[in-house]
Amino acid sequence: MQNESDSQLKLIGPFRQIVTMRDLPLKGALKDEALEVIYEGGILINSSQIVAVNSFEVLKKEFSDQLIAIDHVEEDLVALPGFIDAHTHACFAGSRARDYAARNNGKSYLEIAQEGGGIWSTVKHVREADKYDLIDATAKRLDKLLASGITTVEIKSGYGLNIEHELKMLRVINEIKQKHQIDIHATCLAAHIIPKDWEEGEEAYLQLIIDELVPKVKEEKLCHRFDIFIEEGAFSVETAKSYLNTLKERGFQLTVHGDQFHPGGSQVAIDCRAISVDHLEASGDSEIAALSKSDVIPVALPGASIGLGCAFTPARKLLDQGCSLAIASDWNPGSAPQGNLLTQAAILGTFEKLSTAEVFAGITFRAAKVLGLNDRGSLDKNMIADIIAFPTKDYREILYHQGELRVSKVWKKGERL
Numbered sequence: 001m002q003n004e005s006d007s008q009l010k011l012i013g014p015f016r017q018i019v020t021m022r023d024l025p026l027k028g029a030l031k032d033e034a035l036e037v038i039y040e041g042g043i044l045i046n047s048s049q050i051v052a053v054n055s056f057e058v059l060k061k062e063f064s065d066q067l068i069a070i071d072h073v074e075e076d077l078v079a080l081p082g083f084i085d086a087h088t089h090a091c092f093a094g095s096r097a098r099d100y101a102a103r104n105n106g107k108s109y110l111e112i113a114q115e116g117g118g119i120w121s122t123v124k125h126v127r128e129a130d131k132y133d134l135i136d137a138t139a140k141r142l143d144k145l146l147a148s149g150i151t152t153v154e155i156k157s158g159y160g161l162n163i164e165h166e167l168k169m170l171r172v173i174n175e176i177k178q179k180h181q182i183d184i185h186a187t188c189l190a191a192h193i194i195p196k197d198w199e200e201g202e203e204a205y206l207q208l209i210i211d212e213l214v215p216k217v218k219e220e221k222l223c224h225r226f227d228i229f230i231e232e233g234a235f236s237v238e239t240a241k242s243y244l245n246t247l248k249e250r251g252f253q254l255t256v257h258g259d260q261f262h263p264g265g266s267q268v269a270i271d272c273r274a275i276s277v278d279h280l281e282a283s284g285d286s287e288i289a290a291l292s293k294s295d296v297i298p299v300a301l302p303g304a305s306i307g308l309g310c311a312f313t314p315a316r317k318l319l320d321q322g323c324s325l326a327i328a329s330d331w332n333p334g335s336a337p338q339g340n341l342l343t344q345a346a347i348l349g350t351f352e353k354l355s356t357a358e359v360f361a362g363i364t365f366r367a368a369k370v371l372g373l374n375d376r377g378s379l380d381k382n383m384i385a386d387i388i389a390f391p392t393k394d395y396r397e398i399l400y401h402q403g404e405l406r407v408s409k410v411w412k413k414g415e416r417l
């Protein structure tokens with residue numbers, strides 16, 4: 001345990017470059033010239049918090065009588081704030097490799113579902129899974145994420161789809177949260193699809209969630225965000241609106257899976273003042289224009305485009321129209337089985353012509369805002385000391401290798417892992 005009471009200044013460095021990601025706008029296009037790059041930089045921390053980021057030598061001199069340690073890095077490293085994956089379904093059981101192969105053999109979504117695949121097959125696996133097996137499998141995925149530089153992750157429920165199993169998922173996520181070094185933010189996605197064993201329609205299902213799940217979520221403090229999938233075959237615009245408005249009144253933050261195959265969800269996100277709307281592969285000019293007049297943060301999920309072989313989120317247009325843009329992995333066993341956020345963000349960058357600054361912003365401070373967090377996403381005074389470092393001298397090497405240049409060091413809350 002670290003001692004929080006005394007001043008215990010530690011200096012980490014020298015890094016060949018520190019890309020701080022500080023003092024950048026939440027919305028709109030970003031040029032690489034806007035990035036602050038500190039050469040031969042140091043990061044001064046007090047326990048888990050950053051005190052200053054500057055030249056290593058300057059900090060060493062200025063704080064020489066207060067330093068209790070120098071965490072000296074020997075090799076060529078470029079430091080960045082820890083990455084944030086603001087949209088995952090990393091708590092799941094079973095594999096959908098059969099769906100993937102069938103899709104690439106020309107089978108339709110409907111055919112795959114009729115043959116026992118699709119989201120419902122994952123629901124069956126999760127319902128059957130032992131709680132400890134689910135904890136184990138999810139924690140292993142999180143180990144992989146942390147090693148790849150993701151220091152904060154969102155995880156959704158949504159494969160339980162009844163009161164008992166949605167609660168099981170949320171409790172599992174919270175149990176892992178107590179043990180794992182990665183920071184976890186849980187979201188309730190009980191409104192993922194209408195469960196196949198529910199016969200009373202979508203409105204009655206969402207009413208059940210409101211009446212029976214929401215009070216338990218509050219009582220056990222299982223999460224403070226709710227999500228819904230608005231799409232043909234999932235939930236309709238009108239039903240979603242009334243569900244989200246009720247949740248808003250109950251004090252929950254809102255996010256929406258919207259405009260993935262058909263537009264409609266983004267307008268609901270705007271109307272219900274959701275924090276983010278995620279997917280947007282089907283958003284056209286009018287949806288983009290409406291989003292640009294709102295504070296809803298668009299979230300691109302390139303892993304789903306790569307997994308399904310679909311168009312990417314129109315990230316360039318969104319940014320040029322003045323929107324913010326976060327990028328997340330959507331890691332799930334069906335449409336986005338890969339789970340490598342850096343690879344996906346780099347590939348989105350090539351297809352959508354995003355600057356390095358825009359890609360990094362999408363997985364750092366702009367992603368932090370999607371989770372309502374103001375204490376991370378940049379390397380700056382008072383921020384949590386979540387620091388990652390790549391073995392290179394030039395930050396541009398990171399996206400150039402499209403995920404193959406791996407993070408070699410991670411500091412979580414100031415502690416080197």
Ligand SMILES: [Zn+2]
Binds near residue numbers: 087257
């Ligand atoms: Zn998703």
